[in-house]
Amino acid sequence: MSKVILHSLQYRQESHSFTDALYGILTEKGWFTLPKCMLSGMTAACFRFSVHRQLHSDSATAYNWMAEHLVACDLIGITASQMGGFNFTPTFPLYQQQAISDIKACIDRGTGAVVWKDRFVIVNGYHEQEQLFYYLDGIADSCQELPFLALGRNLSPYAYYQVYEKQIEIDVLQAIKESFIQAVFKAETHDIMLPESGYACGLAAYDAIVEALRSGGYDAEGAAETFFVYTAAKQDAAKYAQEVLAYWPAAKEIAAHYTRLSEIFEAITQVELHTQPLPPSRLEELLTLFGDAKAAETAAIQSIRHLLREPIANRFHDIGLR
Numbered sequence: 001m002s003k004v005i006l007h008s009l010q011y012r013q014e015s016h017s018f019t020d021a022l023y024g025i026l027t028e029k030g031w032f033t034l035p036k037c038m039l040s041g042m043t044a045a046c047f048r049f050s051v052h053r054q055l056h057s058d059s060a061t062a063y064n065w066m067a068e069h070l071v072a073c074d075l076i077g078i079t080a081s082q083m084g085g086f087n088f089t090p091t092f093p094l095y096q097q098q099a100i101s102d103i104k105a106c107i108d109r110g111t112g113a114v115v116w117k118d119r120f121v122i123v124n125g126y127h128e129q130e131q132l133f134y135y136l137d138g139i140a141d142s143c144q145e146l147p148f149l150a151l152g153r154n155l156s157p158y159a160y161y162q163v164y165e166k167q168i169e170i171d172v173l174q175a176i177k178e179s180f181i182q183a184v185f186k187a188e189t190h191d192i193m194l195p196e197s198g199y200a201c202g203l204a205a206y207d208a209i210v211e212a213l214r215s216g217g218y219d220a221e222g223a224a225e226t227f228f229v230y231t232a233a234k235q236d237a238a239k240y241a242q243e244v245l246a247y248w249p250a251a252k253e254i255a256a257h258y259t260r261l262s263e264i265f266e267a268i269t270q271v272e273l274h275t276q277p278l279p280p281s282r283l284e285e286l287l288t289l290f291g292d293a294k295a296a297e298t299a300a301i302q303s304i305r306h307l308l309r310e311p312i313a314n315r316f317h318d319i320g321l322r
Contacts, residue, residue, distance in 0.1 A: 002127060002128045002129040002130075003125070003126075003127045003128070003129075004107055004108065004125050004126055004127075005124060005125030005134055005143065006028070006107065006110065006111075006112055006124045006125055007124075008028055009024055009025065009028045009112050009122060009124040009136065010024055010027075010028065010136075011024040011121075011122045011136040011137070011138040012024070012138060013138035013139060014036060014232070015036065015040055015045070015046070015232050015233065015236055016060070016228070016229045016232045017040075017045060017060065017120070017229070017232070017233065018045065018065075018069060018072075018114065018120045019036065019039055019040045019043065019045045019046075019236070020036075020120070020138055021114045021120040021121065021122050021138070022039065022043075022069075022072070022073075022114060023036045023039050024112065024122050024136070025111065025112040025113075025114065025122060025164060026039070026076075026078065026164075028112065029110075029111055029164075029167075031078060031164075031167040032076065034243075035239070035243060036236075037236045037239035037240045037243060038240060038243055039076070040233070040236035040237075040240060041176075041179055041236065041237065041240030041241070041243075041244070042075055042076050042172075042175050042176060042179050042240075043071075043072035043073075043075050043076060043179070044071075044072070044075065044179045044182035044183060044186065045068075045072060045233070045236075046233045046234070046236035046237040046240060047179075047182065047183035047186045047187070047233075047237060048063060048068070048186055048233070049186065049187070049201065049202055049203075049205050049230065049233070049297075050062055050063055050191055050194060050199055050200070050201040050202075050205060051199065051200055051205045051208055051209060051226060052198060052199055052222070052226075053197075053198055053199065053200060053208050053211070053212060054212060054217060054218050054219055054222070055209065055212050055218040055219050055222050055223035055226050056219050056222040056226075057219065057221065057222035057225045057226065058222075059199075059222070059226040059229075060225075060226060060229040060230065060233075062191075062194055062199060063191055063193065063194070064191060064192075064193040065084055065116075065160055066082065066084050066160075067193075069082060069114075069162055070082060070162075073162075073164070075175055075178060075179065075182075076170060076175060077167055077168040077169060077170035077175075078164060078165075078166075078167055078168075079164070079165040079166050079167075079168065080162055080163065080164050080165060081102065081162070081163050081165065082160070082161060082162040082163070083095060083098065083099060083102075083159075083160070083161060084116075084158070084159065084160035084161075085158075085159055085160075086157045086158065086159065087152050087153050087154065087157055087158070087159045088157055092152065092159065095152075095159070096149070096151055096152050096159070099151055099152065099159075099161050100148050100151060102161070102163050103115070103123055103126070103133065103151075103161060103163060104126055104128075105163075106163035106164065107123070107124070107125060107126060111163070111164050112124045113161055113162065113163045113164070114161065114162045115133075115135065115146075115151070115160070115161045116152075116154065116156075116158055116159065116160035116161070117135065117137070117146065117154055118154045118155050118156055119137065119138075121135045121136060121137045121138070122135060122136045122138075123135045123146070123161075124136055124143065125143065126148075131147060131148045131149070132145050132146060132147045132148060133145070133146045133147075133148065133151065134146075172247060173247050173248060176244050176247055176248055177248070177308060177311070180251075180254070180304045180307075180308060181304075181308055181311060181312060181315075181319060183237075183300075183301065183304060184301055184304050184305060184308075184312065184319055185319040186201070186202055187202040187203050187297065187301045188202055188203065188301070188319070189201070189202060189319070190202070190204070203294060203297060203298060203301070206290055206291075206293060206294035206297075207294075209290050210287055210290055210291070213278070213283060213286055213287060213290075214283075214287070216276060216277045216278075220273050220274050220275075220276055221274075223273050224273045224274070227265070227268050227269055227273075228269055230265065231262075231265040231266060231268065231269045234258070234261050234262045234264075234265040235262045235265070235266070237258045237261065237262065238255075238258040238259045238261065238262035240258075241254055241255035241258040241259070242255050242259070250307060251307065253303045253307075254300055254303045254304055254307065257296055257297070257299045257300035257303060258296075258300050260296045261293055261296040261297050261300065264289055264292050264293045264296060265293060267289055268286065268289050268290070268293070271285060271286050271289070
């Protein structure tokens, strides 16, 4: 058979992140049956918050894909394999051939694959004779074509893919508690892959945003995109925390803080950013909103620390250790 397409795969851009692609694949396989916000939360994806200090548009995708995406799958009991790197290295053609082989094998198993094509997309088929993949980007209604030899050759220099193998049964409540511990880790720890001179992470990202807005030294379009994507993440966090109450009623206070945080970010996205410098009244409005957002997220993290104080204390200096 020269042409294989997984027609039942669907991809909807809602979280505007890797989560959208992962959800499309896992739900089609029946490996994840909960709402998308639960996937965003249980993998801790909605708790990530890193920004470029000039608020460039890469802020929301500036993190360690290899580490975080593999951990995301591990947290929900999915075994996966992946590869990532730069398409300008001399060995890239070798890695590209391996990627082509791995993705075709994944599709032959009836499972889609996630690929970076200047955004995370789902590869849902291939045509051997024409030497091309079919993929969904969550924007176009129909499949698009990607020649095998164009795989990994993007406008950005990054090449990445992840393929999926099987599902392992997990304890949902334990996965939920672990996700909130990861939320603390992400809020309090700088991503070691990102230079601190160029990026800020977790709660420190709020200070970087305020500094960029005050100085006027920021990318207006990048800022608008960054705030839009992170608003979706904060909304996922709020929905997740509400869903969690069915499994863990003690998290009521945490849920209230994330609901407040989501409401603040929704207000942030209503502020027009394209005028530089910002009018004083609009600047002051944004500074106040980001100050309120930091306070809300700080309160959420403090509530998590209180509720999970024993397992967090048992990890000593490395909260992210699992």
